[in-house]
Amino acid sequence: MNAPGSNWGATAAERAMPLPCDGLAGGPHVTCHRAISVAAPVAVMFRRLCQLRVAPYSYDLLDNFGRRSPIELTPGLDVLRPGQRFMRIFELVSFGETSFTLRAARTFVTYAVLPEGDGSRILVRVLFQSGTGLGRALAQLLIAGDLVMMRKQLLTLRDLAERDAVAVSSRPGGGSRGASPGPLRPIA
Numbered sequence: 255m256n257a258p259g260s261n262w263g264a265t266a267a268e269r270a271m272p273l274p275c276d277g278l279a280g281g282p283h284v285t286c287h288r289a290i291s292v293a294a295p296v297a298v299m300f301r302r303l304c305q306l307r308v309a310p311y312s313y314d315l316l317d318n319f320g321r322r323s324p325i326e327l328t329p330g331l332d333v334l335r336p337g338q339r340f341m342r343i344f345e346l347v348s349f350g351e352t353s354f355t356l357r358a359a360r361t362f363v364t365y366a367v368l369p370e371g372d373g374s375r376i377l378v379r380v381l382f383q384s385g386t387g388l389g390r391a392l393a394q395l396l397i398a399g400d401l402v403m404m405r406k407q408l409l410t411l412r413d414l415a416e417r418d419a420v421a422v423s424s425r426p427g428g429g430s431r432g433a434s435p436g437p438l439r440p441i442a
Contacts (some may be wrong), residue, residue, distance in 0.1 A: 257263040260285065260286045260287065260397055261287045261288075262283065262287070262288045262289070262373065262401055262404075262405055263285070263287075263288060263289040264287035264288065264289035264377060265289070268287065268289055268368075268375075268377050269287050273349055273353070273355075273364040273366060273377075273379045274350070274364050275331050275354060275355050275362040275363060275364040275379055275381055276379075276381075278347070278357070278362040279357070279360075279382075279383045280379065280381070280382035280383070281383060282384045283315065283381045283382055283384055284381070284382045284384050284396075284397060285327050285379065285380070285381055286379070286380040286381075286382070286397055286400060286401070287377070287378065287379055287380075288376075288378040288380070288401075288404045288405065288408060288413055289301075289375060289376060289377045289378065289408075290375065290376050290408045290409070290410075291370055291373060291375050291411045292370075292373050292374045292375065292376060292415050292416060293372075293373045293416050294373055294374060294375045294412075294415040294416050294418060294419035295372070295373065295419060296336075296352055296363060296367050296368070296369050297310070297414045298374075298415050298418050298419045298422065299367045299373075299374040299376065299411075300332075300351075300352050300367045301327065301332050301418075302327070302411055302414055302415040302418060303354075303365055303376070304331045304332040304334070304354075305323075305327065305328060305331055305411075305413060305414075306340050306341055307331045307338060307340050307341075308323075308324060308328055308331065308371075309321075309323035309324060309338065309341065310323065310341045310342075310405045310407060311323045311406075311407045311410045311411055311414075312402070312404070312405065312406045312407040312410070313406055320428075321411070325414065327418070329410070334346060334349045334354060336348060336349075337391045340354075340356050343358045343359075344356035344357065344358045344363065345357055345358065352366060352367040352368070353365060353366035353367065359382065360382065360383035360384070361380065361382055361396075362380070362381040363378060363379070363380045363381070364378065364379050365378050366378075366379075374409055374415075376395070376411070376412070378404065378408070380400060380404075382397065382400075383398075400422050408418060
């Protein structure tokens, strides 16, 4: 089911694209899409997304107990393994080279970084299990809150990744040297 506010920035092709969270929400659910273009290479953007392990990068007063989300990259956050916590309430279900899928209560989320020209695009699909009656009403409230919070999150992460990309390109030797954090290293 799609509802008002269920899409912010995602194209029809992106909404139709298969993602790892598809099929994880059993029964009735509401699907939301969020997407934004980023003037930073895929590797730089994905490294920045891994920062969600320590903070939500949204409205810190509301969703980070007033603590500021880190501006600098925290070493080692790109070392992923299933079961890790993200943004305090989510658990890492799975990950790939440029995506990861999270779960919390009755919600599943895939964050994917896609190439777009010289930059990238963040595509997020959120599945809220809705059920019927009260569950459906709660899902509608979650959609509204998610739109506001995730829009801020994606804009913040975009700005930080674009700053990171400029810093990488201004190093001696320029170009994208050092832009890639290297392959993800799962922990056994």
